[in-house]
Amino acid sequence: MSAESTSLARGYAGMPMPFGWFAVAMSGDITTGQVKTLSYFGTEIVVWRGEDGVVNAVDPYCPHLGAHLGAGGTVVGNDLRCPFHHWSFGGNGGVTSIPYTKMIPPKLKRSCLPSWPVSETDGVVYVWYHPNKAEPKWEVATLPACPDGDWVLAEVHDWVINIHCQEITENGQDHAHFGAVHGVPYAPKGEFRLDGWVRRNTVIAEMNTPRGPMTGKIDVTATGPGQSITEYVDVTHVVQSQQVTPIDAEHTHLRWQMYHIPGLSDGRLRVTQARMRDLVRQVNEDIPIWNAKRYMPTPLLVEGDGPMMAYREQYKRYYQFDDNEPDSVAA
Numbered sequence: 001m002s003a004e005s006t007s008l009a010r011g012y013a014g015m016p017m018p019f020g021w022f023a024v025a026m027s028g029d030i031t032t033g034q035v036k037t038l039s040y041f042g043t044e045i046v047v048w049r050g051e052d053g054v055v056n057a058v059d060p061y062c063p064h065l066g067a068h069l070g071a072g073g074t075v076v077g078n079d080l081r082c083p084f085h086h087w088s089f090g091g092n093g094g095v096t097s098i099p100y101t102k103m104i105p106p107k108l109k110r111s112c113l114p115s116w117p118v119s120e121t122d123g124v125v126y127v128w129y130h131p132n133k134a135e136p137k138w139e140v141a142t143l144p145a146c147p148d149g150d151w152v153l154a155e156v157h158d159w160v161i162n163i164h165c166q167e168i169t170e171n172g173q174d175h176a177h178f179g180a181v182h183g184v185p186y187a188p189k190g191e192f193r194l195d196g197w198v199r200r201n202t203v204i205a206e207m208n209t210p211r212g213p214m215t216g217k218i219d220v221t222a223t224g225p226g227q228s229i230t231e232y233v234d235v236t237h238v239v240q241s242q243q244v245t246p247i248d249a250e251h252t253h254l255r256w257q258m259y260h261i262p263g264l265s266d267g268r269l270r271v272t273q274a275r276m277r278d279l280v281r282q283v284n285e286d287i288p289i290w291n292a293k294r295y296m297p298t299p300l301l302v303e304g305d306g307p308m309m310a311y312r313e314q315y316k317r318y319y320q321f322d323d324n325e326p327d328s329v330a331a
């Protein structure tokens with residue numbers, strides 16, 4: 001079977017990629033003066049970090065004579081210099097210098113190389129993807145306030161999964177799989193609520209602990225299709241920051257950073273580490289199913305399945321690429 005017929009059978013090839021802020025690198029992956037070519041959204045992006053510390057992102061091909069800026073391009077000051085004739089570009093895609101001419105046409109100075117909005121937040125580099133290059137509609141979310149001092153970054157994970165990104169975040173609304181796949185007796189129930197481009201879900205769960213029953217709270221805040229932050233407050237206090245990024249319509253890069261509060265006793269640290277291991281175990285249980293499943297546009301849902309269709313209805317807004325469409329959703 002050809003790759004194409006496999007993708008058609010799984011229903012992803014024809015699905016568009018949503019617009020939004022998406023993680024494309026961890027901050028430490030792009031050091032000052034470094035140029036990298038990244039493959040996301042079915043295309044390539046060339047990123048660099050200037051001497052001012054700012055990360056910039058542009059399309060790969062030099063508008064002069066078509067050199068690939070990621071293949072030998074270098075950082076000069078804050079700009080990216082093309083390897084072919086040494087034109088330099090600023091982060092806005094404007095030409096800043098041409099070594100062999102005194103007159104740079106003003107049009108080229110303004111911008112001639114398509115650039116991507118970048119936000120570097122909490123150690124993650126995000127770009128704004130929109131197929132029509134529309135301006136960002138919201139801001140990247142930041143971690144919640146740490147109750148005491150600064151969050152401790154304890155674990156970083158990433159996975160590449162053969163699935164459309166919409167399906168990964170649908171998993172949280174799929175109540176029935178929590179017992180079947182993860183063996184957890186309770187699904188994180190609670191209908192989600194919408195607030196502009198943000199989807200929130202608060203779950204209060206009664207749980208048994210060695211110290212007796214206690215009430216735990218799980219707060220999920222998903223900002224756009226590419227970012228969600230989940231805060232677990234019970235005997236532990238853990239923040240799981242997740243990003244899903246389309247590599248293309250059929251492959252998704254999933255990233256996690258997990259934090260805990262500072263100053264934990266040995267005992268609480270052990271419980272916290274066990275909680276983090278459990279979350280990683282759960283995603284590792286989902287991945288084989290995600291890698292092989294297909295998209296069901298009209299699934300056979302029954303009582304107890306969870307609000308997946310409400311989630312999909314809400315998700316459609318990320319495919320409304322034309323702001324002038326009559327049913328376009330405003331923030």
Ligand code: FES
Pocket residue numbers: 062063064065066067082083084085086087
């Ligand atoms: S192709 Fe880039 S400077 Fe000529």
Ligand SMILES: [Fe+2]
Pocket residue numbers: 171177181182282283286
């Ligand atoms: Fe799951």
